[in-house]
Amino acid sequence: xxxxxxxxxxxxxxxxxxxxxxxxxxxxxxxxxxxxxxxxxxxxxxxxxxxxxxxxxxxxxxxxxxxxxxxxxxxxxxxxxxxxxxxxxxxxxxxxxxxxxxxxxxxxxxxxxxxxxxxxxxxxxxxxxxxxxxxxxxxxxxxxxxxxxxxxxxxxxxxxxxxxxxxxxxxxxxxxxxxxxxxxxxxxxxxxxxxxxxxxxxxxxxxxxxxxxxxxxxxxxxxxxxxxxxxxxxxxxxxxxxxxxxxxxxxxxxxxxxxxxxxxxxxxxxxxxxxxxxxxxxxxxxxxxxxxxxxxxxxxxxxxxxxxxxxxxxxxxxxxxxxxxxxxxxxxxxxxxxxxxxxxxxxxxxxxxxxxxxxxxxxxxxxxxxxxxxxxxxxxxxxxxxxxxxxxxxxxxxxxxxxxxxxxxxxxxxxxxxxxxxxxxxxxxxxxxxxxxxxxxxxxxxxxxxxxxxxxxxxxxxxxxxxxxxxxxxxxxxxxx
Numbered sequence: 001x002x003x004x005x006x007x008x009x010x011x012x013x014x015x016x017x018x019x020x021x022x023x024x025x026x027x028x029x030x031x032x033x034x035x036x037x038x039x040x041x042x043x044x045x046x047x048x049x050x051x052x053x054x055x056x057x058x059x060x061x062x063x064x065x066x067x068x069x070x071x072x073x074x075x076x077x078x079x080x081x082x083x084x085x086x087x088x089x090x091x092x093x094x095x096x097x098x099x100x101x102x103x104x105x106x107x108x109x110x111x112x113x114x115x116x117x118x119x120x121x122x123x124x125x126x127x128x129x130x131x132x133x134x135x136x137x138x139x140x141x142x143x144x145x146x147x148x149x150x151x152x153x154x155x156x157x158x159x160x161x162x163x164x165x166x167x168x169x170x171x172x173x174x175x176x177x178x179x180x181x182x183x184x185x186x187x188x189x190x191x192x193x194x195x196x197x198x199x200x201x202x203x204x205x206x207x208x209x210x211x212x213x214x215x216x217x218x219x220x221x222x223x224x225x226x227x228x229x230x231x232x233x234x235x236x237x238x239x240x241x242x243x244x245x246x247x248x249x250x251x252x253x254x255x256x257x258x259x260x261x262x263x264x265x266x267x268x269x270x271x272x273x274x275x276x277x278x279x280x281x282x283x284x285x286x287x288x289x290x291x292x293x294x295x296x297x298x299x300x301x302x303x304x305x306x307x308x309x310x311x312x313x314x315x316x317x318x319x320x321x322x323x324x325x326x327x328x329x330x331x332x333x334x335x336x337x338x339x340x341x342x343x344x345x346x347x348x349x350x351x352x353x354x355x356x357x358x359x360x361x362x363x364x365x366x367x368x369x370x371x372x373x374x375x376x377x378x379x380x381x382x383x384x385x386x387x388x389x390x391x392x393x394x395x396x397x398x399x400x401x402x403x404x405x406x407x408x409x410x411x412x413x414x415x416x417x418x419x420x421x422x423x424x425x426x427x428x429x430x431x432x433x434x435x436x437x438x439x440x441x442x443x444x445x446x447x448x449x450x451x452x453x454x455x456x457x458x459x460x461x462x463x464x465x466x467x468x469x470x471x472x473x474x475x476x477x478x479x480x481x
Contacts, residue, residue, distance in 0.1 A: 005319075005328030009145065012183070012332035013160055016176055016339065020164025023172035029367045033169035033374055034101050034351040035263045040174050042269040042276075049260050049277040051177035051340035053250070054284065059184060059334050060137055062285060064310035066292025067299075070217040072234035076454060077285050079243020081278050086244070087252040088271045090421050095258065096267040101355045103258040103417075110420035112428040113360070118435055119413055120356035123255050124349060126409040128381070131345040132388025138338040139389065141315045145331055154389050157338055162382040165343045166375050170263060173343045180336035187333025188287050191314075194322050195294045199301065206297050215293045233452035242454030249410035249457050253417045255348040345385070350377040407453045408446060411460020412438040418461065419468045426472040433475075434468025 031037055040048075065073050094106055104123070108116035135154055142153035164172050199206055210216055220235045232238060251257040251274070264270035295317060299306055307316055318330045354374045359365070415438050419426045426434075441463035445451050451459070 002324055002328070004325045005331070006145070008325060008328030009332045009335065013156075013335065016179060016336070017160045017164050019179065020172040020176040020343070021167040023164075023168030023175065030101065030355075030370050030374070031099075032171065033371055034259065034347070034355070036170040036174055038263055038265055040171070040263055042264060042273040044174055044178050045260050045264055045269075045273040046276045047181050047280065048174045048177035048340075048344070049251075049257060049273060050280045050284070051181045051337065052256055052260065052344035053281070054181075054184070054337050054341060058285070058288060059188070059337050060140060060311045060314055062288035063292030063295060063314040066215065066289040067296045067306065067313055068310055069234075070215050071286075071289050072218060072220060072239070073289065074218050074282075074285060075220070075234060075236050075239025076243035076246075077239075077282055079240040079245075080247045080281060082240065082244040083247030083251060084274050084278055086248045088274060091252040091417065092261065092267060092270055092274075094421055095262055096270070100262060101259075102255050102352050103253055104255070104352065104356050107416070107420060111416075111426075111431050115416065115428050115431050115435075116356060118432065119253070119416060120352050122409050122413055123253075123352055127254065127256060127345060127349060128384055128388060131342070131349075131385050133392045134338070134341055134345075135385050135389030136392035137311070138335070138342075140312055141331060141334050141338070144312065144315050144319050151390060154386050157335060158342065158382055158386050158389075161339045161342045162346065162379065165346045166378050169374075170259070170347055173347050174260070174263065176343060177340045180340040183336035184333040184340075185284060185287070187330040187336075188284070188291065190326065191318060191322070191330050192287065192291055192294065194326065195291065195298060195317070198321065199294065199298050206294060209297045209300065210293050213296075215296065227450060230455055231450040231452055233454045238452060238454040242452075242456075242458060245414065245457040245461060246407060246410065246454070249414035249461065253413040254410065255352050256344055259348050259351060260344075342385070346378050346381055349381040350374050353377040353381070407456035408442055408460070409439075411442055411457040411462075412464050414457060415461035415464025416468065418465050423469055423472070426468055427475055429475045430471035431468050433471040434464040434466075437467035438464030 029037075062073065095103070098109075100106065102120070104116045104120040107119045135158065138157045139153035142156060164176065196203060196206065220232075222235060223229065223237060229235070230238075233242075251261075261270045261274060264273055291314060295313060298304075307313055315331065315334060318327055318334075322330060351374070354370060354377055358373050358377075359370060362369075412435055416431050416435055419431055419434060438460045442456055442460040445456060445459055
């Protein structure tokens with residue numbers, strides 16, 4: 001047993017849980033619990049956005065992408081920036097018109113109760129499935145450390161994260177995100193230099209070897225309107241266009257990120273948090289891709305066989321090759337990302353459950369009772385994520401599985417949100433027609449074609465928007481402002 005490493009990991013887990021639990025207040029309101037009282041500074045929200053979208057998938061999945069390929073994934077990240085412009089111009093001003101707790105309250109204001117429940121339900125299902133993959137990714141790391149099975153590994157992290165999320169709400173989530181992001185980025189930088197030190201010939205050798213194998217290639221401008229072209233997930237066109245639509249949906253309609261944007265003091269600070277988060281995201285993806293290239297050169301030089309699946313590559317290398325104590329610190333950093341993302345998911349799932357489903361049934365209930373419901377919902381969703389995580393091991397690459405699951409329904413959400421923000425004549429029945437059409441189209445694309453997941457949000461949102469708008473000429477409805 002590696003008691004020094006285990007001690008470092010245990011100390012971190014207990015420390016961050018204690019830190020998060022300290023944010024509990026005796027008299028919280030729903031605004032405190034779900035929006036942090038709108039008191040967090042923009043830079044903390046920015047780092048919390050990055051932590052919420054990063055997760056263990058990024059840390060274990062991104063080095064594997066570079067190990068098996070190149071830097072092409074950065075084309076998707078470039079699409080993330082374009083998406084932030086779309087969100088900032090179209091969606092954020094709508095969210096700051098009045099006091100909102102969830103993204104789906106906007107849908108009720110624009111269309112009506114049914115669309116609000118449809119979009120909120122879509123978020124709950126999508127986020128639960130995608131987060132289940134992330135929970136499984138946590139078990140990969142812990143099973144390497146402790147040699148435990150999936151269930152025990154998942155229960156350790158979910159239990160600790162659930163405790164401080166249950167106690168502290170959104171304030172605890174944001175500030176633990178800041179700490180945890182510093183941990184996992186610091187751990188990645190430390191890993192980079194440790195792995196580089198193990199490569200004979202150092203940085204010069206890494207660059208020469210990787211360039212010869214085209215490992216640093218970012219752009220693929222090839223274009224041909226064929227089945228093979230749309231089956232490739234990481235071309236420039238799929239990355240920038242697909243990444244833009246994916247992030248417009250995930251950051252503009254998914255409560256996981258929207259909840260952070262709504263936590264800002266003003267619209268201007270929300271925009272600042274959103275754009276600054278892209279800079280951090282770009283840097284960290286580049287860092288993790290670089291780690292994958294370093295590992296590829298190391299394995300090539302020593303003629304070693306890579307572990308299968310490749311998602312185990314980075315955490316296993318750290319645990320087996322990094323000096324004791326430092327290995328525990330880096331593994332704790334990986335778990336930090338897991339806890340940051342998981343706490344964000346639990347809080348956003350609970351907020352949507354309470355605000356969009358329970359409160360409308362009991363509109364006059366006290367904040368105290370709503371807070372009790374929020375905490376119970378947090379626990380229930382923790383149990384659900386554990387269950388999904390146990391079956392997620394059969395879904396392939398954890399990074400691409402998480403992205404592809406989200407891509408199935410995020411297009412529908414984006415399409416109906418754009419209908420609400422960009423059109424005046426579309427009513428609730430037309431919007432529901434668009435949702436059904438978008439769902440049918442995206443299910444066909446997923447199960448009957450070879451089109452890459454990077455195109456799915458574009459296809460789903462286009463089908464939803466176009467069908468909904470055309471249906472508005474058929475249905476005569478009262479339009480909400």
